[in-house]
Amino acid sequence: MKKKLSLFTLFFFLLFSSSLAFESDELLVDDDEFGLEGGQPQQQPRVRLAEPTPTTTRSTTTTRRRFSDPDSDSKIQFSLEHAFGDSDFVSAGTFSARLKTSSHGGQTLTKLRFSRNDFSEVEKENFEKLLQSDDFYRIRVPSNALSPPGRDYIISSVKARCLPREGLDEHFVINMEGVNILAVNYGGLGACPYPRQLKLPSKWSFNSHTVLKNSEQAPRAPIFAEDILGGEIGEGEVVQPPERSFWAKYWMYLIPLGLIVMNAVTQAMNMPVEQAAGQPGGQAHQSAAAIPRGPNTAVRRR
Amino acid sequence: MAIRVFLVVLLFLSCTSPSFSLYEDQVGLMDWHQQYIGKVKHAVFHTQKTGRKRVVVSTEENVVASLDLRHGEIFWRHVLGTDDVVDGIDIALGKYIITLSSDGSILRAWNLPDGQMVWESFLQGSKHSKPSLLVLTNLKVDKDNVILVSSKGCLHAVSSIDGEVLWRKDFTAESLEVQKVIQLHDSGKIYVVGFTGSSQFHVYKINALDGELLKHESATFSGGFVGEVALVSSDTLVALDATRTVLVTIVFKDGEIKFQQTYISNLVGDTSEAAMILPSTLKGTFALKINTLMLFIRVTGEGKLEVVEKVDPATVVSDALSFSDDKQAFAVVQHRGNKIHLSVKLGDDWNSDLVKENIEMDHLRGHVHKVFVNNYVRTDRSHGFRALIVMEDHSLLLVQQGKIVWNREDSLASIIDVTTSELPVEKHGVSVAKVEHNLFEWLQGHLLKLKGTLMLASPEDVVAIQAIRLKGSKKSKLTRDHNGFRKLLIVLTKAGKIFALHSGDGRVVWSLLLPSLRKSEACDNPTGLNVYQWQIPHHHAMDENPSVLVVGRCGFSSNAPGVLSFVDAYTGKELNSLDLAHSIVQVIPLPFTDSIEQRLHLLVDADRRVHLYPKTPEAKSTFEQEISNIYWYSVEADNGIIKGHVIKSKCIGKGADDFCYDTGNLWSIVFPSESEKIIATVTRKPNEVVHTQAKVSVDQDVMYKYISKNLLFVATVSPKASGTIGSVDPEESSLVAYLIDTVTGRILHRMTHHGAQGPVHAVFSENWVVYHYFNLRAHRYEMSVIEIYDQSRAENRDVLKLILGKHNLTAPVSSYSRPEVVTKSQSYYFTHSVKAIAVTLTAKGITSKQLLIGTIGDQVLALDKRFLDPRRSLNPTQAEKEEGIIPLTDALPIIPQSYITHALKVEGLRGIITVPAKLESTTLVFSYGVDLFFTRLAPSRTYDSLTEDFSYALLLITIVVLVAAIFVTWVLSEKKELREKWR
Known part of the structure; x- marks a missing residue:
């Protein structure tokens, strides 16, 4: 029985793991679908100290070790550009990823890594202006990672006030379809502070998180699941509906029965009272019956 | 005791009134259904015996209908598919209606008396060409009429008995564009005339019986031809040359073709505008339109032209009608102020007037667009004429003896958009007595109802009860009611006419042909787009009228300049209109x-x-x-x-x-263009009310609905799969469903259905979206549901935190915060294909929801949202069952009783609109297509009000009897007690 139960849970886990996996995708650092890296340009060592968390570095190294097969060693790069308010887009960083060609010809990107250029002094000023005017910080990436810019650029924007925390926290969710980029969900890491407080970041460095996301499979119509489940359960034991309590089953009979009994009792009580006037012999019988009814009725009746 | 039991039983009986499905006698109490046909394109009159009373019409909504000539009612009607456009209509053998449709590829015969289809044949052909239909009535072979159809580059001869193709002549090799098929006088021979290229003219003489080519001649005209050709007599045609300035008369007699040119400027003086020949079938005469003038030009012998009459271009001429011994007549309709002038003239004599009538015409109907004329024999044995007139607002009128005999508002068959408006508030309070006439009648009515409930009513009583119900339901009053059931439905139609329909009985309260949406010099092709509620006075509801905004544009392209019009919702007067400089x-x-x-x-x-x-x-x-x-x-x-x-x-x-x-x-x-193509986008209704944000699940767990007004559902399919169902392999086809936040452009959810194909119909409400598509692998339609929940507030379910105030329920919600959402989804099979989906809306959003599905059979099915719950499982636990979770099935059930249209059909269903009533349990549903249907729905039954047939009298009587019984028993018991005390 226990074994079966565990099998059952395992099965259910497998069934629903695809939909649950989405949450963990973003938070798990070791997931091999994404790399997580801060800006680290060599020319600015100051940033480098501040930036990469130990976990991120570890994750990159492990993934590298794991997937060093020479076949899929085609690396591609595409750039991230940013704009302050309505200004023109300028380069702000580079995404690099590996192009994995699957057996049936489809190409996907894996192991996305991101290197962010740091803000120059001018850009810092621009960003401060954005904060002051509560304007949008905009980014764009090409819609095709292989042949930028593809059909058009994918633009995404966020209110500048959403980014600053300790440093500048940003979070990319890149929705991919093969080598095409559909959309970028771009924003700060957590909630965006609503009552606008003009807060300048203490460190002008980016703490970037990137996630690559592909489409989920839709659950199929239940007929297939039913077959499998039927095979699973049909080992001999039919799941019994849980036993209901006696009261839950028979209340509809019990209540009228109770009423009838009560009615009978009152009748029985009244009869002896009338009889008692002429026939004291029935006294013992009457008192026995009178107990459950209580003295109250008897008093009123008299 | 027995009496008491009886009364209690009575009370129970009167209270049980299941409202989930309808009883037969409830039909028509709160629903109405109206049938329309659309703007008439062709009309044929039947002249024999019983058919005399009928006219058969085909319309722009692809309807073929037989109408009663006396009253304008529909005898029978068929709505062809949306892409099955009727090209021609005629009568064959005196008993069949022949229709040619779908660009000349489908020929059907309908039985004239009852409209049943007799036969149908598909005509083959490779090339596109102008379809035309000709029934050779004079030529009878074995009691058969030959039908000649010129379409798809071929000439087909079809037997009218069984629709068999007798012979077929293909002109594609010659690349001939057939212009006319001309029947020669009862000789069994036909002429087929046409052009190849722009300048070569051909005449084929063909034996109509076997398709044998008897003669072929051709001649070249250097000037080239353009546009319509007018047939003047059986051997004379008139065409325009390529510059549209020269009229060319073509005479093909005795094997030779002669061209004769006449400059239009010679006929009318200088014109700069290009001329156009109007299609007409008048004998010896044709109509020519030059900018603001319409000319009737007669062709005399040897191709000479002379102008008969110059008229206003709004003049309309009917086709020629032959009546007694080879005389022909035609009708001319002209506008004179707010009257129209109808004259019927003899075919060869412009100055003869058989009938001259002036008819008072509502200027709100606009110009006359078409006229069809029919003759009848008067009581004094002379010839009388009646005319069927199609107006600019798509209405259809029958005119006889200078009067409008009947009219049909057929513009309601082409509704573009609907909005609603509240009715005026009742100014002077109406007391109950006034409504309920007097107490005696009221009691009598209720006694009757009581009888009905107890099934004691005789048939006469039943009739009386029904009459009382229909009369007493006050549903057609023009004031606001307490429950909000009475409303004005304001509909915009394709004709540019706006109607206010009363929701109680569907009558037209007012209508207005919007001047800004009429064809004018400034605006050539005005099209209506939408209606919006512009002004809804709450503070001044007593003395100000609400108004609606009608948005349109001049022309069909999206960058055509826009038109706005503001209309008073109570009076139907246009308050203001704006011609915009920009597009909409x-x-x-x-x-x-x-x-x-x-x-x-x-x-x-x-x-x-x-x-x-x-x-x-x-x-x-x-x-x-x-x-x-x-x-x-x-x-x-x-x-x-x-x-x-x-x-x-x-x-x-x-x-x-x-x-x-x-x-x-x-x-x-x-979206990558090689793999995805947008086929559907749906958002939430802006006026939707959500009652609760939280959903408590079985294990006392709280899920927060992700309720955002800024969610957009997008469905894309692979470009290959955007065609019809079955045109693509399941492997190559996939459908992707997206939920997108429209403020930040974040994709919140993305899900691929492999092997699925459009068309997608979807509805978005609260935090869920339901969409319908075709599953190529399972060969069935499927419906999927996606529900989206907010995770970021999940920790709020801790009661302790709530008490201590450590919750973030009051934290502002920002779209720029990173959303933490979970989605649940599930797919189910659904038998029908779908024309439209809507969801019930109620005033406070408490009542459970029903999906309203417009099925392919033009009915509306109400399906509980519970059937589309992603949490349905195979064996729901007891707790889940109590919560209302239905055990999982692979298909959605179609319960015949849940068709809200019951026995009726909303032909050509295009849309379903739901409007909340003031009563929370009830929602108003309006579905439109060629027909209109309106009803009132209570998805969770009317839990907040007594039903209309609730017997107040019974309740009253019961109370009175009970009180009396209490007094009687009290007195009795007092007496008894006294007696016992005295004993």
């Missing part, structure tokens, strides 16, 4: 109103600039306060791009005024 691509009603409660609207033009209406300084200041919170999105379906926009600054450049703003691009989503 999108209309965004904003959630703000100004001091006189006019709603602010943003109109987006083709250059992505937004224009604020109303153009008042007050609206501007209200708007500019909120300017940073206004986001909008645009869907470029052809391009596969969705973009988000924000308003940036005042317009600069041409057309700039104070109320125009430039916008900036905020985000964009680019």
